[in-house]
Amino acid sequence: MQGESRMKRALVRSSSGYAKKYINRDLSWLEFNRRVLEEAEDASTPLLERLQFLAITSSNLDEFMGVRVAGLKDQRKAGLNKTDFTGYTPQGLIKRVMKRTGRFVRDQYRTYRELMRLLSKEGASIVSWEELTPSQGEAMKTYFQDIVYPVLTPMAVDISRPFPLVHSREVYLAVVLRPLNPIPRTDERNFCAIVQVPSILPRTVLVPGRRNSRKQSYLLLEDLIKQHIGLLFSGYETEAVHAFRITRNSDLTLNEEEAEDLLLELEKELRRRRRGLPVRLEIEKGMHPSALEMLKDELELDDDIFEIDGPLDLSFLSKFSGLLTGYDHLRYPKVEPAYPAEFEDDDMLAVIRERDVLVYHPYESFEVVNDFLIDAAMDPDVLAIKMTLYRVDAHSVLVQALVRAAESGKQVTVVVEIKARFDEERNIAWARQLEKAGCHVVYGLAGLKTHAKVTLVVRREAGTLRRYVHVGTGNYNESTAKLYTDAGLFTCHPDIGADASALFNEMTGYSTPHDWKAFAVAPDALKPKLFDLIDREIANAREGMPAWITAKMNSLSNQEMIDKLYEASQAGVKIELIVRGVCCLRPGVPGLSENIRIVSIVDRFLEHSRILAVAAGGAEEVYISSADWMTRNLTRRVEVMCPVYDRGLREMLLSLLRLNLNDNVKARELKPGAGYERVTLEGIPLRSQFESADIPLWKTVGMRISANERIAPE
Structure with a gap:
């Protein structure tokens, strides 16, 4: 109770008086779209890429208006006057949102005219x-x-x-x-x-x-x-x-x-x-x-x-911008995704039996995921394939592989999320095609969206069965995998395999909640697991042990999660967050969040991976996840957070997080007053996305550690 009172008193003074403890979600989203517009305004960005960023701001705003503003108007129409946890009523927030949107649109078209002049x-x-x-x-x-x-x-x-x-x-x-x-x-x-x-x-x-x-x-x-x-x-x-x-x-x-x-x-x-x-x-x-x-x-x-x-x-x-020919000098240089060196051998499953493999898109090709499914579909010893599909490419190789597997007599189960916003019609078409081929198609659990990204392959080997699993942070979509940064883990670790089986059983049947050995699964177990991890860091900080949390996500808006991070900050836990979009946490406030730093990176690729690392008393645990720290992800969706057991792979992900946090070219830091400022360029320029392109440099370190100290899957 005393800690709660201290948090309420710890408010940052702004130019207009005392600011609120939390940043409003919708106003934070407008700030994110503003950062995208800044990339269109940035003279150092290639001209045709500036047009692309400007186009993105327009489509972003369309969705925001059709969903978030529409929802606020529904609340106003229903006569709701209750304030949200950030202190806004629907009516008050609509006024603020529309005023800011008006200014934003004027800036969009000022930028448009300037870009047309330069073009x-x-x-x-x-x-x-x-x-x-x-x-x-x-x-x-x-x-x-x-x-x-x-x-x-x-x-x-x-x-x-x-x-x-x-x-x-x-x-x-x-x-x-x-x-x-x-x-x-x-x-x-x-x-x-x-x-x-x-x-x-x-x-x-x-x-x-x-x-x-x-x-x-x-x-x-x-x-x-x-x-x-x-x-x-x-x-x-x-x-x-x-x-x-x-x-x-x-x-x-x-x-x-x-x-x-x-x-x-x-x-x-x-x-x-x-x-x-x-x-x-x-x-x-x-x-x-x-x-x-x-x-x-x-x-x-x-x-x-x-x-x-x-x-x-x-x-x-x-x-x-894509129609213009002969203007490659006005575009970013092409990045050709590398096929992961670990899978240069034709037998992918043999490699996964030997060691876990981490891939990082778009620098590494999504073809490796396609090949995983294609090989499984053609392998006579594979008995079953189970997969979640949320947003799928219009010409999905993965879907065709699933169809081929079902037609060859394999047990194929696909959880298709037909409620994925604006992809509903496409997913309905895929669902019908899969059903026609003989796949067992499930539309998820009533009241929940299935947002987890998991594939399970069950194979008969030497008189027993072995499970091969792919867990990802992004959708199984070949097109967006060229534009989004996402991590994917291939493993046959028995605990992960058992949890993957249990997850699909819960989604397709009437199984009771599983005693998860590796996974943390929303809506029931993910938030408690995150709280347990944070509580352990708090306890370690009070004992004088190493205590820190580093996490990367798209959005942070759940009030309980924010309060838990405030609590950890007050206990002395060092917290560094890479939050691309919406962020309702106010960092750097004395007595509340002075140990929290938040950066946002908007660059050529959409930062989309969700990664969590904690000190764990010096043991450094690392997890990848499909979930942002939003209320919808933690309470209204099926999401998965998966540990990375291999020490070398953990080191790879920690390297990525450090790279993002040290970005001094495209990173912007969230300030206590809710505004973002570009990170001051000191020393050698470091642009994390372009540094990440040299994957072998940092990946080789992790692979060397893995080879020497690999945690065997059996």
Whole structure:
């Protein structure tokens, strides 16, 4: 009780008075997206990569609006006025979020204009119709008539034709018309219509270049349609055409307990999501008052309207930057993932029988995971394969391997998380394909998302069975594995194998909670395990023994976890955290968190691995996990934290953590006032992602230790 009172008194003074003990989750997320925008603003970042970062900020903001802001609006509509643990009511937080978002959007488009100016100097540009030569205009007109016009659908809005369904995150044109031959008593009336800019066509259209010119010019599809909009409305004069875009509530509400068929229930909910309530309206600057009034009335939005000085939805810049040819000097140098040296021998399972192997993507190829499944599918002595799938690539080699295994008579069990947000439809399709092939497909446990990343292979060997396990921090997705940093462990350690079997039994059957030997599994056992580890460090600190915690994750927002870290800090435990995104803990506050340091790294690759290391009285325990330290991960998901038993592999992961903490190029440190500051560059520049690219340098050390002091799996 006394410690709790001391924590409540330990508040950091800010310029506006006393700040709260915790940082709000949504405001912290906006700070994260701001750090992404800073990469787009950074002149040292290659120009086309800056466009990519700007596109990411746009798609990030879309999801934030459709999920987090939508949720706050639902709370406000329900009349909830209770403050959250960071001290905000839904109404108060919405005001703060929207104010900051308005400033952020203005900075986005200021950055967009600057990047377009710099790109034009390099010989590539997005041009307006007025900048085209007559011959270019004719070419664009032909493209419109042959490719664009046939897929356009003008939708009038009047008494007999009600306002159509406007899809979330799609660009539309609001058209204000006046009849060429006015109807009596309506000659002062404006007619309105809507035209969708077809998302099935490229957003940018290459303009034929001038003779002997190397410049690449592109015209936005909506500008091309605007120029020829009159062809859709014969007998009317076009008074104004402006783009708009809405974001709908994208969250899903499933009654899993009463659903007879979860797959069918989810499909129904996905259809309902298309009609979710609008939470944001983006309009082109200078929109005609009649069009704006129509949109406000039909969408029932009086506020949360963003007037945009530029093209709507900057996420198109991601594909646009990829279209530009001959500009590799404006991109990051390519990183070719290395195939792990440990598996250069063809027999992967033989290697895993001999020693545990750690792989680190994207520097090491995800092909090794594919090969693990392919080899298992083809091996006549493999009896069973069990796997969790959360987000899967559109052309997944892993799924095809599972299909092949099932068709060859193996027992294949796949836990497919069909509720993975925005991947629901793809995962439903995969689930049906796997079922058709004869796999036993499970959709997880009611009320919980299955977020663990585990593969189990059971093989018959010399009259007994041996379990081979892969545990990862990231999704089984070949595409994102090239863009995200993630760790994966291959092992046949008997305790890990037994726990993997128990985990799948719990997810597919009615097994009682397992007495975990190696794993810590959410929602029941992960948080208690983390608390036990922290409590042990607290006890060791009080005894004068080595006591520290180093952890890496995407987000930290669970109040109980934050309070436990505050407690550890007050006991003298040194805590260093690498938290890429949301962080509700306020570090460096005297009497509360002065022993806690937090850094965030935003760079070329998305920092995605979850790693925990503790002093353990000098024994240095290390774990990898699928879970962030958020309430949803610790209490509403199936997550796994797995120990790394091999000393050499532990040393590899500790090297990675130290590398991140010593980054003085792309690291930003969270300050007590909740702002982030770039780490001061002292001495030799160290950019952790680029240093990590030289994997053999640090991995060889760990492999040497492993060879000499390997903990045998049997």
